[in-house]
Amino acid sequence: MIDSRMKPEQLKRVTGRFGESNRRALAQYRESDAVKAVEILVAEDGCDACKAAAGKQYDLDDVPVLPNPECTHKKGCRCTYVAITKSYAELGIEGVEDPDLSGGA
Numbered sequence: 573m574i575d576s577r578m579k580p581e582q583l584k585r586v587t588g589r590f591g592e593s594n595r596r597a598l599a600q601y602r603e604s605d606a607v608k609a610v611e612i613l614v615a616e617d618g619c620d621a622c623k624a625a626a627g628k629q630y631d632l633d634d635v636p637v638l639p640n641p642e643c644t645h646k647k648g649c650r651c652t653y654v655a656i657t658k659s660y661a662e663l664g665i666e667g668v669e670d671p672d673l674s675g676g677a
């Protein structure tokens with residue numbers, strides 16, 4: 573529970589619990605045959621440590637821990653994992669073109 577009398581350290585403990593949802597997401601990605609890697613999505617106002625971890629693909633066996641222990645943001649790390657899915661060809665589905673994701677939409 574958040575209340576207005578909370579101190580910043582207490583708020584950081586709340587964001588620290590986001591680790592649980594990230595651990596669950598990662599476990600699901602590892603179980604899924606459709607996911608080949610993960611990326612880290614960082615908040616727009618994220619700290620430099622979190623931004624440094626973003627924009628890379630991580631092998632499912634070598635994923636940085638979230639919340640990022642190096643995070644210096646005053647409200648704590650709000651990074652999250654994003655699944656990188658296999659292509660249709662990698663999934664063994666022939667004759668289907670993968671969507672072009674480079675435009676972002």
Ligand SMILES: [Zn+2]
Nearest residue numbers: 619622643644
């Ligand atoms: Zn951070």
